[in-house]
Amino acid sequence: MIEVENLVKSYGGRRVLDGLSFTAAPGSVTAFLGPNGAGKSTTLRMVLGLGTPDAGSALVHGVPYAQLRDPLHKVGALLDASACHPARSPRAHLAWLARTHRIPAARVDEVLGLVGLASAARRPVRGFSLGMRQRLGIAVALLGDPEVLLLDEPMNGLDPEGIQWLRKLLRALADEGRTVLVSSHLMHEMAVTADHVLVIGRGRVLADGDMAALLTAGPDAVRLVSPRLDALAPALRAEGADVAYADEPDTATVTGLTGARIGDVAAAHGWSVHELTPVRPSLEEAYLRLTARAAEYRATAPATATSTSDDSRKEAAHA
Numbered sequence: 001m002i003e004v005e006n007l008v009k010s011y012g013g014r015r016v017l018d019g020l021s022f023t024a025a026p027g028s029v030t031a032f033l034g035p036n037g038a039g040k041s042t043t044l045r046m047v048l049g050l051g052t053p054d055a056g057s058a059l060v061h062g063v064p065y066a067q068l069r070d071p072l073h074k075v076g077a078l079l080d081a082s083a084c085h086p087a088r089s090p091r092a093h094l095a096w097l098a099r100t101h102r103i104p105a106a107r108v109d110e111v112l113g114l115v116g117l118a119s120a121a122r123r124p125v126r127g128f129s130l131g132m133r134q135r136l137g138i139a140v141a142l143l144g145d146p147e148v149l150l151l152d153e154p155m156n157g158l159d160p161e162g163i164q165w166l167r168k169l170l171r172a173l174a175d176e177g178r179t180v181l182v183s184s185h186l187m188h189e190m191a192v193t194a195d196h197v198l199v200i201g202r203g204r205v206l207a208d209g210d211m212a213a214l215l216t217a218g219p220d221a222v223r224l225v226s227p228r229l230d231a232l233a234p235a236l237r238a239e240g241a242d243v244a245y246a247d248e249p250d251t252a253t254v255t256g257l258t259g260a261r262i263g264d265v266a267a268a269h270g271w272s273v274h275e276l277t278p279v280r281p282s283l284e285e286a287y288l289r290l291t292a293r294a295a296e297y298r299a300t301a302p303a304t305a306t307s308t309s310d311d312s313r314k315e316a317a318h319a
């Protein structure tokens with residue numbers, strides 16, 4: 001269990017954490033999401049006692065990290081995948097950690113196998129790819145068989161097989177009753193891996209709850225494909241629907257009316273409909289909605305991208 005209560009932290013007079021409170025519970029994978037600079041890594045560092053909050057508390061198993069006995073057995077963390085001396089091999093690095101934390105040597109080979117690094121166990125880390133470094137970082141986190149795992153962007157650099165492996169591992173760890181808190185920018189991955197979601201922006205909680213509930217909280221939308229879309233769109237709007245043209249021809253996303261009602265309106269005019277599909281809101285859409293005003297760093301859209309994403313221009317072109 002991780003309990004963060006009213007955490008406040010400023011750097012150089014700038015408030016990075018602004019009264020952050022949340023709980024990450026055992027048996028769950030909690031996705032920790034937020035724009036660049038939102039304060040995710042800072043929060044994880046505070047939980048791990050790697051910084052002192054200006055106010056508030058961050059507890060693991062009910063106590064601050066510094067007060068944990070045998071911390072490596074209680075909390076496993078991946079903060080920085082390059083935190084290993086480049087001349088060391090994964091085996092040497094893990095063996096040194098094991099020796100200094102009274103962990104049996106056999107566990108080293110066990111975790112090397114678990115993260116898929118057995119064949120590279122004796123090679124110096126300096127020649128490792130980012131994905132291999134991530135795997136080593138995950139091995140370090142798992143070494144003490146901890147009940148709580150904090151992983152900062154663990155999917156970075158992993159190949160598709162590695163991402164799939166990690167997804168299964170995180171689920172299995174949570175299913176064993178462990179607390180798993182994972183920061184990531186990979187929305188699709190988090191949507192299929194996590195059962196709890198915590199979104200922060202500018203050091204404050206924007207959303208904290210069940211993943212499935214967040215995904216069904218958005219407006220019900222229907223994907224509509226019709227060769228008579230230009231006639232159908234105003235008819236649907238007259239019924240109170242919102243019709244947004246998509247990039248594909250004859251295609252729009254309709255909110256505010258059920259698929260059945262859209263079909264009835266089209267049928268009443270004798271207009272054919274080629275597709276009517278309910279659209280499940282994606283985590284990415286929910287996330288972008290939540291963080292629309294909280295993103296600190298956002299690129300300006302290039303002129304061409306702006307013109308293709310402008311619905312009104314598209315509609316004018318269709319008219």
Ligand SMILES: Nc1ncnc2c1ncn2[C@@H]1O[C@H](COP(=O)(O)OP(=O)(O)OP(=O)(O)O)[C@@H](O)[C@H]1O
Pocket residue numbers: 011012016034035036037038039040041042043
């Ligand atoms: N030691 C520090 N000194 C000064 N500023 C810091 C320090 N650590 C973090 N910050 C600032 O705090 C803010 C939050 O950073 P943090 O790394 O926690 O964000 P994040 O949500 O993890 O972002 P990202 O998704 O980009 O990794 C940033 O503006 C960062 O520059």
